[in-house]
Amino acid sequence: MRYLVTGANGFIGREVIKHLRGEVRCLTHKEFLTDHPKNIVHFKGNLSDRQSLDQAVEGVDVIIHLAAITRSKNKQDYFLINTLGTKNLLESAEKAHVKRFIHISTWALDPRGGAYSVSKLKAEEEVRKHKNWVIIRPADVYGDQGWLKTLVKFIEKSPLVPIIGDGKQLVSPVFVEDVAKAISASSLKKTLYKNYTLCGPELLKFDEMTKKISQFLKLKRRIIYVPKRPVILFAKLMSLAGFPNIEEMVRRQLSFKYYKSENNPKELSFNPINFEKGLTRVLSS
Ligand SMILES: NC(=O)c1ccc[n+]([C@@H]2O[C@H](COP(=O)([O-])OP(=O)(O)OC[C@H]3O[C@@H](n4cnc5c(N)ncnc54)[C@H](OP(=O)(O)O)[C@@H]3O)[C@@H](O)[C@H]2O)c1
Known part of the structure; x- marks a missing residue:
């Protein structure tokens, strides 16, 4: 099996490539991975450079498309890379008769969910116009980097934990290794044209998750609910400045979440560990 993996340098991508057997070509946009398995080769390219994509997809059976702008000061970047970049890659893949295009989307798809969410929604629309796709929508992926460690550090330091709105926004922490294994498993399946949402075993409200983390850390913390409207207004003013x-982060956090999977993720051998086990693994690493 010959793979092209985009976003292999990223948080999820680095985990995905550990589980792939066969030839793995990584579309590398800035830095090369230094510590990587032997079956990996780098291919210099960029989602906005069509020529590099045409070359990168040559002879490839499966594309795992993880690359995206996940944080940017410039809203336009989300659209240029996440939507148009995906369209570019789809066009190259179709020309090269790639057999399987695994698109990594998100469960946070909401027209009012900020530029990232909208760009991923539009990217899915592009994917569905093309051939041989599978869409995977991970929920809140945690691991040795990212939002969980930031939240834990905050809870450790501050006796008060502010939460935007009523704290009832859905979260579903899912361990990065479980997501990576499911993505890798989907590359070996024959079924196409399916959407899968990868939630963790627990579907929580944001305040419940915060309480779980505080209990896990054996810390007594007080949650303060900050009304949504003034926060959005403040975020808008900051955005003007x-x-x-x-504003982007607030909208993303409050966005609607596709928590129901259209197809059963167990088809991808997805068997996620619970949050407590995951917390133990992350915080002991
Ligand atoms: N993390 C989560 O909780 C989560 C949840 C749901 C969905 N997702 C989705 O999962 C995917 C991976 O997320 P992640 O958290 O691993 O993101 P990440 O750590 O931000 O990694 C994104 C990757 O995309 C690459 N990239 C950015 N612009 C590019 C361009 N123009 N051309 C080629 N590559 C480019 C980056 O390369 P450089 O590092 O070299 O810039 C990086 O390797 C994304 O599609 C994201 O939307 C993530």
Whole structure:
């Protein structure tokens, strides 16, 4: 099996490539991975450079498309890379008769969910116009990097934990290794044109998750609920003053979540560990 993996340098991508057997070509946009398995080769390219994509997909059976802009100060970047970049890659893949295009989307798809969410929604629309796709929508992926460690650090330091809104927004922490294994398993299946949502075993409200983490850390913390409207207004003002990230993050957090999977993720041998086990693994590493 010959793979092209985009976003292999990223948080999820680095885990995915550990589980792939066969020839793995990684579309490398900035830095090369230094510590990687032997079956990996780098291919210099960029989602906005059609020529590099045409070359990268040559002779490939399966594309695992993880690359995306997940944080940016410039809202336009989300659209240029996540939507148009995906369209570029789909066009190259179709020309090269790639047998399977695994698109990594998100469960946070909401027209009011900020630029990232909208760009991923539009990317899915592009995917569905093409051939041989499978869409995987991970929920809140945690591991040795990212949001969980930041939240844990905050809870450790602060006796008060502010939460935007009523704290009832859905979260479903899912361990990065479980997501990576499911993505890898989907590359070996024959079924196409299916959507899968990869949630963790627990579907929680944001305040419940915060309480779980505090209990796990054996810390007594008080949650303060901050009304949504003034936060959004503040975020909008900050965005006008040149800090678009805050509005983007608030909207993303409050966005609608596709928590129901259209198809059964067990088809991808998806058997996620619970949050407590995951917390133990992450915090002991
Ligand atoms: N993490 C989560 O909780 C989560 C949840 C749901 C869905 N997802 C989705 O899962 C995928 C991977 O997420 P992640 O958390 O691993 O993201 P990440 O750590 O931000 O990695 C994104 C990757 O995309 C690459 N990339 C960015 N712009 C590119 C371009 N123009 N051309 C080629 N490559 C480019 C980056 O390369 P450089 O590092 O070299 O810039 C990086 O390797 C994304 O599609 C994301 O939307 C993530």
